[in-house]
Amino acid sequence: MIHNLLLVVFAFLACLGAVGVVVRRVVWQKLLSAIVLLIGLSGLVWLGVLQLLLDSVESSVASVGGIEGLLFWVFAISACGGAIAVVATQNVVRMAFWLVVSLGSVAALFFLMHADFLGAAQLLIYVGGTVV
Numbered sequence: 001m002i003h004n005l006l007l008v009v010f011a012f013l014a015c016l017g018a019v020g021v022v023v024r025r026v027v028w029q030k031l032l033s034a035i036v037l038l039i040g041l042s043g044l045v046w047l048g049v050l051q052l053l054l055d056s057v058e059s060s061v062a063s064v065g066g067i068e069g070l071l072f073w074v075f076a077i078s079a080c081g082g083a084i085a086v087v088a089t090q091n092v093v094r095m096a097f098w099l100v101v102s103l104g105s106v107a108a109l110f111f112l113m114h115a116d117f118l119g120a121a122q123l124l125i126y127v128g129g130t131v132v
Contacts, residue, residue: 006043006047007103008015009100010039010040010041010043010047012118014037014040014041014043015084017035017037017038017039017040018033018037020032020033020034020036020037021033021034021037021132040122067100071108071112072109072112075105075106075108075109075110075112076105078101078105079101079102079105079106079109080102081096081102082099082100082101082103082105083098083102084100085098085101085102086098086099086102096130097132100127100130100131103122103126103127103130104123104127105121106122107119107123107126108126110122
């Protein structure tokens, strides 16, 4: 819906700018119309690029098992990466931050498995305790 609305707006701007470049006689008005034309055309190009990216993201999300599969992999990788960063980091404040990232990702994994009590307990006890 918003994509179609933006498509109409940018197409209108491009048409308006093209007409202004042809019809206007004063130099600054032609320049302003050319700027409006460029805004409209660049908006149309970016909407096309965005549509291509969204189509490729949809196909890749479907290949990993839907949005839940994608979220699982994101949180699993961030949990493991956070745990590795806790061990590798020498600054205590950064260690605490990476521990929060790791434990928060584990809580998100619990929520993805529909274990809401365990996810809430993970957040309140471990993540909350680390932050405090």
